[in-house]
Amino acid sequence: MRRSIVAIHVVALAVWLGSLAFSFQVAGRLFGGARKPVCPACLKTTTETETLVVCVGCGALQHQACAKARNGLCSLEHLGLRECVPPDENVLGKLRKIVTPSLTGTSSWTRVRRTGEDVPPERRLLWRLDACTPALSEKKDEGESKSRFVPGACFELPYPAVGDSLARVFEGSQVLGIILGVIGLGTAFLTRPGGAMRLMRAGALALALGLNAWLLFSLSPDIAAKRLALDAPGAPTAEEKAAFGKLHGMSLGGSVGVALLVLTALTLASVRREDVVSSETATA
Ligand SMILES: [Zn+2]
Ligand SMILES: [Zn+2]
Known part of the structure; x- marks a missing residue:
C-alpha cells in the first residue's frame, strides 16, 4: 500500500x-516559426540588410536573388501576375488596393503554398501577412531597427x-x-x-x-x-x-x-x- x-x-x-x-x-x-519572416523561395529567414522584391500579383516579399533564379517570378502558387519587382511606393500603393485590411482591425493572414517539390511538403505551406494591426506593425525584436511584420512578409506560422x-x-x-x-x-x-x-x-x-x-x-x-x-x-x-x-x-x-x-x-x-x-x- x-x-x-x-x-x-x-x-x-x-x-x-x-x-x-x-x-x-x-x-x-x-514562437520560433512566428517571429521572423522567411523568403518563400529559399525558406530562409530574411535579414534587414538583404534586398527584397515584391510580387505584383500577391504582394509576397522574397529575396531578389531567389526571384532572379526563378526568372523573376513569384515562388508562391497563384493565378494572375507573378512578376517580382522592387517594392516602391507605386507598386505597394496598388497592392494595398487589392488586399483590403480586415474591417475588425485585426491582422489579416493568408495561407499560401510554395511552388516546386525541391523542399519537404511540410515546409511548403506558409502564411502571408496581408494587413497588420498597429500593435503588430510596431513589434520589434532587440537589435532590429524596424518591425519585421510588414504586409507581404511570409511566416511559417501566423503570430496571433x-x-x-x-x-x-x-x-x-x-x-x-x-x-x-x-x-x-x-x-x-x-x-x-x-x-x-x-x-x-x-x-x-x-x-x-x-x-x-x-x-x-x-x-x-x-x-x-x-x-x-x-x-x-x-x-x-x-x-x-x-x-x-x-x-x-x-x-x-x-x-x-x-x-x-x-x-x-x-x-x-x-x-x-x-x-x-x-x-x-x-x-x-
Ligand atoms: Zn530566398
Ligand atoms: Zn505572388
Missing part, C-alpha cells in the same frame, strides 16, 4: 514537471494564432498542474522521508499549487484582456505595451517558479531514509 502511494506521489510530481517542460518547449517551437494556441496550451497545463498538485500534496503526508524534510516538501508543493492557481485564475484572464486591447484598429500606448510585457514576464516567472518548486519537492521525495539517518548520525 505504502509503495503504491509513493509511486503515485513521485509520478504525479514527475508528470507535473514534465507538462511544464513540454509547454515551454511548445512555446519555443511555435501562436498566441491563441499557447494560451490554450498553458491553460491545459495549469489545470493539469492543479490536479497533480492536489494529488502530490495529499500523498506528501503519507510518504517518507518525514520530519523537517516532509514539511519542506509539503511547503514547496503548497506554494507551487498556490502559484499555479494564481496563474490560471488571475493572471491568464488579465493577459487575455490585454491581448484583446492590442488587436484593435488603434495603436496601443507605451503604457499599454509595457503593461502587457510586464504581465507576460510575470507569467513566465510564475511558471518557472512552479517548475523549480516541483523539482525541489521531487528531489526531496527521492532522498532515501537511510541517507537521512546516516547524515543525522554523522552530524551527531
Whole structure:
C-alpha cells in the first residue's frame, strides 16, 4: 500500500514537471516559426540588410536573388501576375488596393503554398501577412531597427494564432498542474522521508499549487484582456505595451517558479531514509 502511494506521489510530481517542460518547449517551437519572416523561395529567414522584391500579383516579399533564379517570378502558387519587382511606393500603393485590411482591425493572414517539390511538403505551406494591426506593425525584436511584420512578409506560422494556441496550451497545463498538485500534496503526508524534510516538501508543493492557481485564475484572464486591447484598429500606448510585457514576464516567472518548486519537492521525495539517518548520525 505504502509503495503504491509513493509511486503515485513521485509520478504525479514527475508528470507535473514534465507538462511544464513540454509547454515551454511548445512555446519555443511555435514562437520560433512566428517571429521572423522567411523568403518563400529559399525558406530562409530574411535579414534587414538583404534586398527584397515584391510580387505584383500577391504582394509576397522574397529575396531578389531567389526571384532572379526563378526568372523573376513569384515562388508562391497563384493565378494572375507573378512578376517580382522592387517594392516602391507605386507598386505597394496598388497592392494595398487589392488586399483590403480586415474591417475588425485585426491582422489579416493568408495561407499560401510554395511552388516546386525541391523542399519537404511540410515546409511548403506558409502564411502571408496581408494587413497588420498597429500593435503588430510596431513589434520589434532587440537589435532590429524596424518591425519585421510588414504586409507581404511570409511566416511559417501566423503570430496571433501562436498566441491563441499557447494560451490554450498553458491553460491545459495549469489545470493539469492543479490536479497533480492536489494529488502530490495529499500523498506528501503519507510518504517518507518525514520530519523537517516532509514539511519542506509539503511547503514547496503548497506554494507551487498556490502559484499555479494564481496563474490560471488571475493572471491568464488579465493577459487575455490585454491581448484583446492590442488587436484593435488603434495603436496601443507605451503604457499599454509595457503593461502587457510586464504581465507576460510575470507569467513566465510564475511558471518557472512552479517548475523549480516541483523539482525541489521531487528531489526531496527521492532522498532515501537511510541517507537521512546516516547524515543525522554523522552530524551527531
Ligand atoms: Zn530566398
Ligand atoms: Zn505572388
